[in-house]
Amino acid sequence: MFFAPASITCFFTPEFGKSHAETGSYGVGITLDKGVRAKPADRLIFNGEEIDFPTVKYVLNALKGKGVEIEADFPLGCGFGISGASALATAFVVAEEKHLSMPYYRLADLAHEAEVVNRTGLGDVVCQIHGGVVARLKPGCPSKADVEKFLWKLKLDVVVIGPLSTRDILESAKFSIGKECLKEFMRKPSVENLFIQSKRFAVETGLAEDVMDVIEAVESCGGMASMVMLGNAVFALNGYEALKEFGKPIRVGISSCGVKALDF
Amino acid sequence: MFFAPASITCFFTPEFGKSHAETGSYGVGITLDKGVRAKPADRLIFNGEEIDFPTVKYVLNALKGKGVEIEADFPLGCGFGISGASALATAFVVAEEKHLSMPYYRLADLAHEAEVVNRTGLGDVVCQIHGGVVARLKPGCPSKADVEKFLWKLKLDVVVIGPLSTRDILESAKFSIGKECLKEFMRKPSVENLFIQSKRFAVETGLAEDVMDVIEAVESCGGMASMVMLGNAVFALNGYEALKEFGKPIRVGISSCGVKALDF
Numbered sequence: 001m002f003f004a005p006a007s008i009t010c011f012f013t014p015e016f017g018k019s020h021a022e023t024g025s026y027g028v029g030i031t032l033d034k035g036v037r038a039k040p041a042d043r044l045i046f047n048g049e050e051i052d053f054p055t056v057k058y059v060l061n062a063l064k065g066k067g068v069e070i071e072a073d074f075p076l077g078c079g080f081g082i083s084g085a086s087a088l089a090t091a092f093v094v095a096e097e098k099h100l101s102m103p104y105y106r107l108a109d110l111a112h113e114a115e116v117v118n119r120t121g122l123g124d125v126v127c128q129i130h131g132g133v134v135a136r137l138k139p140g141c142p143s144k145a146d147v148e149k150f151l152w153k154l155k156l157d158v159v160v161i162g163p164l165s166t167r168d169i170l171e172s173a174k175f176s177i178g179k180e181c182l183k184e185f186m187r188k189p190s191v192e193n194l195f196i197q198s199k200r201f202a203v204e205t206g207l208a209e210d211v212m213d214v215i216e217a218v219e220s221c222g223g224m225a226s227m228v229m230l231g232n233a234v235f236a237l238n239g240y241e242a243l244k245e246f247g248k249p250i251r252v253g254i255s256s257c258g259v260k261a262l263d264f
Numbered sequence: 265m266f267f268a269p270a271s272i273t274c275f276f277t278p279e280f281g282k283s284h285a286e287t288g289s290y291g292v293g294i295t296l297d298k299g300v301r302a303k304p305a306d307r308l309i310f311n312g313e314e315i316d317f318p319t320v321k322y323v324l325n326a327l328k329g330k331g332v333e334i335e336a337d338f339p340l341g342c343g344f345g346i347s348g349a350s351a352l353a354t355a356f357v358v359a360e361e362k363h364l365s366m367p368y369y370r371l372a373d374l375a376h377e378a379e380v381v382n383r384t385g386l387g388d389v390v391c392q393i394h395g396g397v398v399a400r401l402k403p404g405c406p407s408k409a410d411v412e413k414f415l416w417k418l419k420l421d422v423v424v425i426g427p428l429s430t431r432d433i434l435e436s437a438k439f440s441i442g443k444e445c446l447k448e449f450m451r452k453p454s455v456e457n458l459f460i461q462s463k464r465f466a467v468e469t470g471l472a473e474d475v476m477d478v479i480e481a482v483e484s485c486g487g488m489a490s491m492v493m494l495g496n497a498v499f500a501l502n503g504y505e506a507l508k509e510f511g512k513p514i515r516v517g518i519s520s521c522g523v524k525a526l527d528f
Binding site for chain 2: 002092096101103104105106131132135148149150151152153154155188189190253254256257258259260261263264
């Protein structure tokens with residue numbers, strides 16, 4: 001069994017290169033201590049059900065795997081990078097099952113490619129293989145991207161309001177501001193500044209409209225919050241009580257680790 | 265509190281560059297699930313005692329830290345990279361304590377520099393910040409080194425026979441064979457081949473002389489073993505029973521992770 005962490009994207013700017021390997025994003029993501037656990041199976045099972053999951057299927061096809069059983073702590077399509085984490089954990093499960101002796105970054109590159117091809121993510125996998133709060137300074141697949149990261153001891157609260165399609169938004173919105181937020185964040189990499197830049201991105205792209213009341217509720221109680229990119233969800237620091245009004249908050253820690261081998 | 269994993273070097277070739285950042289080693293190391301835990305303190309304490317520990321002192325001086333309390337699972341000087349792990353964990357502890365907002369690779373580079381200056385290690389820190397079985401394909405400090413890694417599910421047994429001075433050996437022996445072992449390992453990256461190349465290195469450098477009987481005892485029981493570089497110690501797969509004759513074996517797992525933030 002392998003674990004791959006879920007992640008929250010705070011802000012980003014997509015980069016569409018000539019190849020899948022050159023496609024990715026600038027931005028900052030937070031790796032969580034919740035995520036997905038995957039083990040070998042005959043079919044593709046996600047949280048107990050057979051589902052159509054093209055991103056994971058892409059990995060299975062590439063490695064000639066029959067199936068995988070995935071148990072996820074968050075639903076798909078809510079901005080927690082579950083498609084990337086599922087692709088990633090699947091790659092490790094099949095590589096081990098089939099004794100492929102493929103190294104970490106090659107498996108990670110494959111999961112990234114699966115995301116790019118299926119337009120389910122552009123930077124989640126890069127974040128998820130490192131752990132911590134990950135700044136993607138140069139976009140691309142995991143073996144080519146440049147990152148820096150921070151191991152901050154934080155508990156965050158997240159609340160999911162509903163799903164949002166990454167694919168539609170990636171094609172319509174303008175995200176150039178993400179690169180500016182990244183630059184400002186790296187100039188002063190602190191928790192406070194991470195929230196400031198995250199909210200700035202959410203507001204200036206116009207994406208935060210539907211969750212602005214949630215963010216403001218947290219702020220009026222003295223906490224900090226922003227929108228999970230890309231999900232109809234909010235992440236907050238010191239916001240548990242305020243979030244309760246909008247759904248059931250889930251408390252998460254920041255994971256120090258990327259993919260983990262379990263049960264050995 | 266921060267955790268930094270201990271590590272075993274299987275084989276290596278030192279590279280002395282023009283700067284600390286260009287100095288490091290080629291080779292393969294195994295990151296362990298045991299290591300050091302460090303927390304803020306007024307003095308430098310290692311396993312309950314005030315000791316002279318120049319590598320850690322170097323980090324404290326660089327970050328203007330007063331002290332650190334380190335609890336280590338292995339003794340110093342036996343080949344488990346405890347000096348590197350201690351320097352690494354210390355850097356994270358002081359950076360957090362003093363709100364330095366320094367990122368992961370900068371702290372790791374500092375720990376590497378502390379090792380290079382004090383000649384206590386050339387590649388341990390690079391291995392320890394990644395987790396897994398780490399191949400150092402291009403030497404240098406953590407932010408410049410090129411690595412690939414493997415998340416293998418293995419339990420190993422190690423037995424410590426006595427200390428060995430890294431400093432003396434680094435200056436006397438010839439290690440060019442390490443690069444060849446690395447090339448052969450990457451050609452076929454498997455557990456078996458890792459032991460084959462490790463033993464080849466240990467034998468061809470002449471270092472294994474004193475522990476050859478231990479390695480052979482493991483092999484005659486159907487296991488695989490080689491010498492911990494650089495320590496008067498042996499690591500083995502399926503070797504617990506055979507090792508018991510030579511000391512008290514310690515069972516270790518491979519860590520998937522690098523430095524971890526604890527207690528939050």
